[in-house]
Structure formats: C-alpha cells, structure tokens
Amino acid sequence: MKLIGKGKSKDIYRADNGDIVFEFTDRVTAFDGVKKAEYAHKGEVCCELATYWFKILEKESIHTHFKKKISTNRIRVANLNILPVEVIWRNYVAGSLWRRFERGEIKLPEGTDAREGAPIPNGMLEFTTKFETVDRPVNTEEIINSKWMTEDELINIGEMTRKINDIMFKRLLRKDIILADFKVEFGKTPKGKILLADEVGTPDGCRFWDKQAYVRGEFLSLDKDVFRKNKGDLSAAYLEIFDRITKD
Numbered sequence: 001m002k003l004i005g006k007g008k009s010k011d012i013y014r015a016d017n018g019d020i021v022f023e024f025t026d027r028v029t030a031f032d033g034v035k036k037a038e039y040a041h042k043g044e045v046c047c048e049l050a051t052y053w054f055k056i057l058e059k060e061s062i063h064t065h066f067k068k069k070i071s072t073n074r075i076r077v078a079n080l081n082i083l084p085v086e087v088i089w090r091n092y093v094a095g096s097l098w099r100r101f102e103r104g105e106i107k108l109p110e111g112t113d114a115r116e117g118a119p120i121p122n123g124m125l126e127f128t129t130k131f132e133t134v135d136r137p138v139n140t141e142e143i144i145n146s147k148w149m150t151e152d153e154l155i156n157i158g159e160m161t162r163k164i165n166d167i168m169f170k171r172l173l174r175k176d177i178i179l180a181d182f183k184v185e186f187g188k189t190p191k192g193k194i195l196l197a198d199e200v201g202t203p204d205g206c207r208f209w210d211k212q213a214y215v216r217g218e219f220l221s222l223d224k225d226v227f228r229k230n231k232g233d234l235s236a237a238y239l240e241i242f243d244r245i246t247k248d
Contacts, residue, residue, distance in 0.1 A: 001012065001013040001016070001021055002014045004075045004223070006160050008027065008028075008029045008033065009024065009025055009027050009029070009042075009043075009046070009084045009204055010022050010023060010025060010199075011023040011025060011026060014079070015076065016018060019067065019076050019077065019078065019079060020065075020076070020077050020078070020079045021070070021074055021075070021076050021110065022047075022074065022075050022077060022164050022199070023043070023065070023073055023245075024042075024044070024047040024050075024073045024074070024075075024199075025038075025042075025043045025045035026038040026039055026040060026041070026042045026043045026232060027042075027043075027062060028042060028127055028204075028224065029107035030224065030227055030228045030230070031228070032093075033135055033138045035227070035228070037227065038190050039227075039233075039234040039235045039238070040235050041235050041237065041238060041239055042234065042238055044072050044073050044175060045074065045203070045238040045239060045242045046070065046199065046202040046203070046238075046240075046248070047074065047075060048072075048200065048242060049073060049201050049202045049203070049241075049242060049245060049246075050066075050075065050202050050229075050245060051066070051069045052062040052201065052245065053154075053168065053200045053201030053202075054066035054075075054099055054196075054200060054223070055142070056167065056171075057133075057167060057196065057200065058163060059165050060163070061107055062160060062167075063165060063193070063195050063196065063198070064195055064196040064200075065077040065078040065187060065195045065196065065197045072080060073231050074076040077197070078129040078189065078195065080188055080189060080195060080197050081156075081187055081188045081233050082130070082185060082186075082187040082197055082198075083130070083148065083149060083185070083186050083187060083188065083191075083194075084127075084129065084131050084148050085127050085128070085129065085138065085143055085148055086126070086127065086128045086130050086131055086148065086157075086183050086184070086185055087125070087126075087127060087157060087161050087183065087186065088125070088126040088128065088133065088181060088182070088183045089123060089124075089125055089126075089161050089162070089164070089165045089181060089182055089183070089184075090120055090123060090124045090125075090126065090181040091119065091120060091123050091165070091169065091178075091179060091180055091181060092101050092117055092118065092119055092120060092178070092180040092181065092207075092209075093108060093112060093113075093115070093116055093118045093119075093120060094116065094117065095179075095207060096137075097114045097126075097227075098136075101114070103120075106122075109121070109124050114185045117180075117214070117219060123162070123165060125161060127139070127140070127159050128145060129199025130185065139231055140154055141192075150227070150238070151209040153194060155231060157186055157194065160186075160194075160196065161184060164182075164184065164196070164200065165179070168182070168201055168206075172208070173211070175244050175245065175247070176210065176211040176212055176244075177209070177210065177211060177241070177244060177245070178207050178208070178209040178211050178214055179206060179207070179208065179223070180207040180208070180209055181207045181213070182200075182201070182205055182207065183205050184196060184197075184198070184200055184205070184207075185198040186199045190211070201245075203222060203224060203237070203238050203241050204224055205224075206223055207223050208222040208223045208241055209221065209222070209224065210222060219239065222237050222238075222240055222244075223241065
C-alpha cells in the first residue's frame with residue numbers, strides 16, 4: 001500500500017488494486033486543528049463503529065463505499081471522487097448552529113425554541129464546504145452555481161441523509177442515546193453513482209447525548225465534545241459509547 005494522505009484523524013492509503021484503505025488513528029483535533037492530542041483506543045472505536053453502521057445502512061439500501069474491515073483500525077473502501085461538500089443533519093440545537101444563532105447570523109427553524117439543546121421539529125439539513133482552509137456553511141444556490149453538484153444530486157443526497165438519520169436515530173434512542181446531529185460525506189464512482197463515503201456513526205462525526213441526563217437538563221456528551229470542552233477523558237467516553245451502541 002502507498003500512503004497518499006493524512007487527515008485530522010485518519011491516514012489514507014491506496015491499495016495495489018486501486019481501493020482506498022483508511023487507518024483510524026488515535027489522533028484528535030478541534031477548532032480547525034488548533035487543539036490536538038492522542039487518546040488510546042480512539043482509532044479502534046471509530047473503526048469498529050464505522051464498520052457497524054456501514055453494514056446496517058447497506059442492509060437498509062443505503063449504498064456506501066465500504067468493502068470490509070481488514071484490521072482493528074483499518075477498513076477497505078472503494079476509491080471515489082469525493083464531493084466538495086459536507087452534509088450535516090441536525091436534530092437538536094447544538095454546536096456551531098447555536099453559536100451562529102447567538103451571534104445573530106441565522107434564524108432557527110420554525111417551531112424551534114431559542115435555547116441550546118432544543119429539539120428541531122423534523123430536523124434540518126445543512127451543507128458546509130469540504131476542501132477550503134476553514135469549512136463554512138454554504139447554501140444550495142452556491143453549490144449549484146459552483147457546479148459542485150446538480151440540483152438532482154443535492155435532492156438525492158438530502159434524501160439519503162434523512163434516511164441515514166432515521167435509521168440511526170431510532171436505533172440509538174432504544175439505547176438511551178440521543179443523536180443530536182451528525183455529518184457525512186459523499187462521493188461519486190467513475191460511472192457517476194453517488195455513495196456514502198468517509199465514515200459514519202462515529203463519535204468523531206456525531207454528537208451523542210445520554211438521554212437520561214438530557215431529561216434531567218444536563219448535556220452528558222459521549223463524543224468529541226468531551227475533548228472540545230474539556231469534559232473528561234475522551235478514551236473513556238469513546239469506549240462507553242462503543243459499548244452502548246454495539247451491546248445487544
């Protein structure tokens with residue numbers, strides 16, 4: 001294999017047959033790389049959870065680039081042309097959405113209470129740039145005008161993301177986990193078919209809250225917010241969310 005790139009949390013290799021191999025590392029970053037650290041077990045947890053969700057989503061007719069897990073922290077995936085837009089699905093007001101609202105930059109969706117942690121009726125879809133120095137929110141008009149995607153492709157991706165949310169949200173709620181929001185990426189095959197790419201359902205890319213704590217009015221994070229907000233040991237949080245998600 002040939003190393004072809006290093007991301008914030010993954011090393012990327014090209015296999016001899018042209019496939020891509022993701023190596024999930026113990027690296028963690030926040031605030032556009034300003035804050036950095038390493039935590040034991042992080043890579044293995046994210047690899048296992050990505051594999052877990054890819055298999056579930058494939059059974060639910062969500063087509064992905066996943067092929068197989070090849071070690072405790074590596075997966076083999078199809079080589080895609082990654083689209084230059086990240087997709088965010090939000091079920092609750094949190095993270096950058098809340099910060100932008102506090103700064104007066106945006107309005108919350110209709111029917112949403114103006115408070116951090118408020119549920120968003122029917123959820124909401126957002127897009128951000130993917131390959132710029134600092135990712136920024138981007139609307140559908142700019143995406144289409146920039147020829148990053150067509151209107152039909154945007155509709156397709158939106159429908160896929162909503163379905164991904166429905167599948168994960170219901171499964172997690174049965175385990176007393178709230179899926180506050182998550183981000184996903186998509187890519188195209190050489191024939192132009194759009195597939196779910198990168199990773200899905202990991203605490204690197206999802207905001208997980210303990211349901212019972214939320215009912216009490218607390219935000220007990222089981223994701224990268226533990227690192228962002230200095231809430232405790234990230235390894236412990238990742239191992240807990242892994243056990244809760246995968247436990248029968």
